[in-house]
């Protein structure tokens with residue numbers, strides 16, 4: 001029997017606001033002392049009252065629109081109760097009944113559409129670090145604004161689960177709502193997986209793997225769960241609904257706490273915060289600020305940039321903006337340069353923090369087009385455009401300084417060819433070529449290149465050689 005997997009994903013995205021969701025302390029705790037970004041509101045001291053951060057609402061609107069979602073003009077907050085040392089209030093402020101973001105969809109690079117059920121605003125919990133017989137509590141992260149994005153169970157493979165998470169990461173960064181730093185937990189994925197016999201109307205019992213923070217872990221965890229659940233069903237047993245953790249080291253999932261049912265949380269409207277009411281004008285004005293999204297670029301550049309190259313480049317929103325500003329005839333050259341540097345040289349994302357300007361890139365592409373630079377020299381100059389010591393000098397100056405400008409002048413090149421042809425050590429090759437040995441032309445071109453100190457344009461040299469040896 002064949003089993004069909006079904007996957008739904010919940011994703012928490014930390015919003016990059018200056019201050020927290022309900023208080024005015026710093027939201028960016030990177031590199032700060034534990035418990036140094038905590039206000040009385042975050043500590044839940046008696047008498048504290050939360051006040052909603054308007055910027056978080058604005059970012060939620062952008063995030064929603066990036067996922068083609070309806071934005072709800074009316075939304076409000078609820079208390080979700082649970083007791084745990086990472087939450088001094090004893091409840092999380094979230095949006096259970098009236099989320100700010102309604103239904104929408106995310107389109108994967110393959111064209112598969114994953115529907116978004118809804119997305120809501122909520123505050124993050126603190127962070128616990130466990131040791132042998134004690135734990136440390138850091139509340140810096142308490143009430144960092146989050147949006148939780150809930151997908152429909154529209155995903156049916158580990159690869160699509162990976163692609164969905166990656167596309168969400170791209171969308172959120174293009175929309176500018178998060179730093180998108182996965183290593184620091186800016187986006188965390190909870191993955192629900194079930195398998196059911198092919199043709200079955202009912203979905204199988206699902207498990208939830210919590211808190212994955214890389215696309216690769218999502219893919220591996222889903223692969224593992226599909227295989228594990230299929231084996232359980234094949235042996236005639238039942239899959240247990242439970243919450244699981246994932247270990248990258250062992251490549252396995254393992255049970256965590258048992259799944260609470262919604263009623264355990266005793267959801268109730270948050271009495272200390274008024275509902276959010278957004279005007280149509282506000283929603284439209286904010287939506288209009290969304291820049292081009294990956295899907296827009298896929299459409300726009302389909303005829304110019306190879307699909308696999310484009311998918312590599314799409315991870316870098318600022319890079320895409322640069323490409324978009326280039327003259328159409330140069331887009332392909334520059335796109336391929338970026339891709340080759342990213343792939344072959346394995347440069348990190350940091351390398352792309354300080355991109356060459358549109359003018360610098362245009363100058364380089366022009367020189368390449370006019371054959372003033374060979375393809376090797378073009379790449380060399382391109383790399384130097386990132387070099388802090390060469391910054392701002394421009395492609396032409398750098399190419400000149402490095403002596404990379406190709407000799408295209410026919411007269412000058414002919415003179416060099418004559419010098420080479422006059423050398424006794426090339427006589428045999430000339431004779432062989434005249435006798436029909438095609439491949440010795442390479443040797444002769446090489447000799448001319450050497451004579452010109454690498455500056456001759458090899459294709460022009462070959463033309464001249466063929467004429468002279470005819």
Ligand code: MN
Nearest residue numbers: 012094122148
């Ligand atoms: Mn949540």
